[in-house]
Amino acid sequence: MSSTLDIVKNAVRRLRTERDLSQAALGSALGVSRQTVNSIETARYLPSLPLALQIARFFETTVEEVFDVDD
Numbered sequence: 081m082s083s084t085l086d087i088v089k090n091a092v093r094r095l096r097t098e099r100d101l102s103q104a105a106l107g108s109a110l111g112v113s114r115q116t117v118n119s120i121e122t123a124r125y126l127p128s129l130p131l132a133l134q135i136a137r138f139f140e141t142t143v144e145e146v147f148d149v150d151d
Contacts, residue, residue, distance in 0.1 A: 089148045093121040095139045110134055 096106050096117075103121070104114040112131070119125035120135075127135065136143045 087150045088123065088126055089150050090120065090123065091146050092117070092135065095141075095146065096121075109138060
């Protein structure tokens with residue numbers, strides 16, 4: 081059986097690199113650690129809803145554009 085972490089994909093790395101941001105810079109802007117950003121990008125950590133909203137707002141897009149459930 082697949083876990084939720086296995087089926088939720090995200091575009092955080094792409095969005096971050098398109099803006100030429102380091103993981104540390106993004107983490108600082110979001111108020112989280114570089115390790116948290118890395119864990120989100122590698123799908124080892126599924127962010128809380130408030131953090132997911134904050135990430136989407138930071139990148140001026142929707143949560144659905146950042147996070148996608150891979151059916």
